[in-house]
Amino acid sequence: MYGLVAGARPWCAGAVVVAGRGPVIAVEAAAGWAVRYAAYDPRRDAGVELPPDRRAVMRTDTPFDLASLTKLFTTVAAMQQLERGTLGIDARVGAYLPEFRSVVAHDITVRQLLRHTSGLPPELPLYDLPDAAARRAALRSQGPVVEPGEYLYSDLNMLLMQYVLERITRRPLDVLIRDGITRPLGMTATGFGPCPGAAATEDQRRPWGKADRGMLRGAVHDENAWVLGGVAGHAGLFSTARDLAVFCRTLLAGGSYGTARILGPDFVELMLAPPGLGFLIDKPWFMGELAGRGAAGHTGFTGTSLVLDRVTDTFLVLLATTVHPRRPATPDSRPRAAAATSLARAVTPT
Numbered sequence: 001m002y003g004l005v006a007g008a009r010p011w012c013a014g015a016v017v018v019a020g021r022g023p024v025i026a027v028e029a030a031a032g033w034a035v036r037y038a039a040y041d042p043r044r045d046a047g048v049e050l051p052p053d054r055r056a057v058m059r060t061d062t063p064f065d066l067a068s069l070t071k072l073f074t075t076v077a078a079m080q081q082l083e084r085g086t087l088g089i090d091a092r093v094g095a096y097l098p099e100f101r102s103v104v105a106h107d108i109t110v111r112q113l114l115r116h117t118s119g120l121p122p123e124l125p126l127y128d129l130p131d132a133a134a135r136r137a138a139l140r141s142q143g144p145v146v147e148p149g150e151y152l153y154s155d156l157n158m159l160l161m162q163y164v165l166e167r168i169t170r171r172p173l174d175v176l177i178r179d180g181i182t183r184p185l186g187m188t189a190t191g192f193g194p195c196p197g198a199a200a201t202e203d204q205r206r207p208w209g210k211a212d213r214g215m216l217r218g219a220v221h222d223e224n225a226w227v228l229g230g231v232a233g234h235a236g237l238f239s240t241a242r243d244l245a246v247f248c249r250t251l252l253a254g255g256s257y258g259t260a261r262i263l264g265p266d267f268v269e270l271m272l273a274p275p276g277l278g279f280l281i282d283k284p285w286f287m288g289e290l291a292g293r294g295a296a297g298h299t300g301f302t303g304t305s306l307v308l309d310r311v312t313d314t315f316l317v318l319l320a321t322t323v324h325p326r327r328p329a330t331p332d333s334r335p336r337a338a339a340a341t342s343l344a345r346a347v348t349p350t
Contacts, residue, residue, distance in 0.1 A: 004320065004335055005032030005058075009046075011335050012303055012320035013037065014058035014199060018241040019343050021314045022252075025245060030058045037325035039215055040203040047203075047325035056200075063189055063198040063238045064319040065221050067300030070237040071158045072247075075114060075278025077176045078161055079267045086168050089114075089270075096164045102143030103160065110164065112148055113157040114277040119144025120156040127211050127223040135227065155224065155234040158278075162233030174231045184260040185250055187243040192231045194218045195238035201302050202323040209327070221302050221323065235300075241317045248308055248315035272296045272310065279308075286333045288341030290316075295340075301327075305336050312347040316340055 004011045014032030018025060035056040037047035056062075081087035089111050094104030103118075112118040124142060126135045139159065146152050162173045169176060174192045182190045200217040202209065210223040220226050222235035230236050246257060251272065255263035263271075271277045272294075279296040287295050290309045297307035303322030308315050318339055322328065 011332065012322045013047075013324045014062075015303075015318065015320040016058060016060055016062060016064075016241040017319075017339065018060075018245045018317045019315065019339075020245060020249070021312065021347060023249065025242075028060050028242070030060045030062065032058050032321075034058045034062045034199040034321070035217060035324075036321075037200070037203070037215070040205075040325040058199065058321075061189070061240050061242065063195050063240050064304055064321075065193070065195075065198060065201055065216075065300075065302045066237045066239055066304050067222060067235050067302040068155075069239075069244075069298055069300045069304050069306065070225075070235045071233070071278055072298055072306075073177050073181055073237060074158050074161055074165070074173065074233040075271060076181055076263060077165055077173070078110070078114065079263055079271050079277070080180050081165060081168060082270075083264055083267045087164070093160060093164060096167050097160070100140045100160070100163075102141055106144055106148055108144070108148055110161075111277070113161050113164075115151070115275060116153045116157055117149050117151050118154065118157055118160075119146045119148040119150060119152060120154045120160075121145045122153060123155045123224060125210070127227045129227075158233035159224075160233075165233075172231065173233060177237070181247075181262055182243075184262055185246050185257050186260075187239070187246055190237060190239035190243045190247075192236045193220050193238050194230070198238050199319075199321050200324050201321065202327055203325045215325070241319050244306055244317045244319075245315065248306060248317065252308055252310060252313055252315060272308070284337065286336040286340065288337035288339070289344035290314075290340045299333065299336070301331075305333075307340050307343075309344070309347075312344075314343060314347050316343050 013036040016030045019027040039048045108118045196218040198218045201221040203215045204213040225232035225235040250257040254265035255268045274281045282291040284291040295309045299305040303320035306317045
């Protein structure tokens with residue numbers, strides 16, 4: 001754990017890990033700094049360190065910008081509507097969003113959004129458009145860049161899923177997630193920002209960033225989520241490792257935690273069975289030796305990740321500040337994979 005934050009160029013400035021099996025949390029630890037740098041110096045290609053008395057020590061209850069782990073909550077919110085019969089898994093997205101003409105023209109379905117097989121591009125530069133009307137127009141006109149049915153991971157899938165959910169429920173996504181997931185599960189540290197006490201992310205400036213915002217702490221890192229007001233289907237949530245452990249345990253238990261039930265077992269199975277809906281399945285690049293037997297999980301650009309292994313009833317949450325003080329040129333998930341492999345070896349009989 002401490003090897004992740006040590007040295008002049010550590011993998012991350014700070015990290016929190018929580019791992020458990022069934023109802024038991026076996027490991028909960030924090031290392032390094034939640035805030036270490038005041039800025040990034042591109043001339044030296046190094047962070048400008050804060051004096052020790054102005055840094056923030058990483059704690060096990062430090063909130064993190066979850067980045068793409070937000071997609072998992074959007075997915076669960078969608079599964080809840082499937083269970084209630086207000087959403088169809090193979091329904092055409094255009095039936096809910098007829099103004100999205102390119103989606104209508106290509107008969108893209110809800111299942112394709114959740115499986116990242118809509119063919120939509122990975123993202124759109126909404127952060128460079130002048131106003132909300134221009135951003136909405138760009139989303140409505142964007143069509144697939146590969147044939148629908150072909151896998152292409154895209155933030156736009158979960159943005160469209162957000163709009164579908166808000167259209168059919170007439171409630172905003174943050175309320176759907178709060179009332180349907182976090183409040184019943186007692187996840188009091190989970191919600192959309194701002195989150196002033198969160199771990200810092202990036203000194204976000206061009207050319208490495210897509211906007212000039214300076215050192216970010218408590219404001220959403222993702223540039224598109226930022227221009228959309230901080231609530232987006234693909235990014236925007238903040239949470240702690242302990243809260244995410246509750247989320248993991250709920251799904252491993254078939255959708256229930258204590259007296260709360262957020263989803264029925266059949267719909268958890270539909271979501272987590274290969275090839276998965278919303279969740280990534282069997283990805284060794286961050287799951288290590290947990291991959292290969294139906295492990296499900298996701299990563300987030302800011303350094304977050306979680307893995308569920310239903311075979312051994314185990315979970316791993318690793319939250320790290322890998323973009324503090326700036327995003328790496330080449331992301332490195334080897335520490336995530338190594339942590340998952342350690343968990344796999346600890347719970348698998350030899």
